[in-house]
Amino acid sequence: MREWTADDLPVMVELFGDPQVDRWTPLRSPFDLAAAHSYLALGELNQALDAADADHTLRDPA
Numbered sequence: 001m002r003e004w005t006a007d008d009l010p011v012m013v014e015l016f017g018d019p020q021v022d023r024w025t026p027l028r029s030p031f032d033l034a035a036a037h038s039y040l041a042l043g044e045l046n047q048a049l050d051a052a053d054a055d056h057t058l059r060d061p062a
Contacts, residue, residue: 003047004040012036 004012015021016031016039028035 004043009036
């Protein structure tokens with residue numbers, strides 16, 4: 001699997017806007033284009049934080 005990208009925004013709206021997805025997940029409802037942008041931005045931020053944390057823990061302190 002790959003990470004979501006801005007090219008996926010229309011697909012995210014269609015997929016996550018489905019009533020069954022809405023029923024079983026904590027995603028924002030209605031899941032519109034603004035929600036897709038927010039979801040993507042949060043995912044990118046989390047990836048950056050994870051990468052920064054991994055980089056910090058892998059460094060030799062000496």
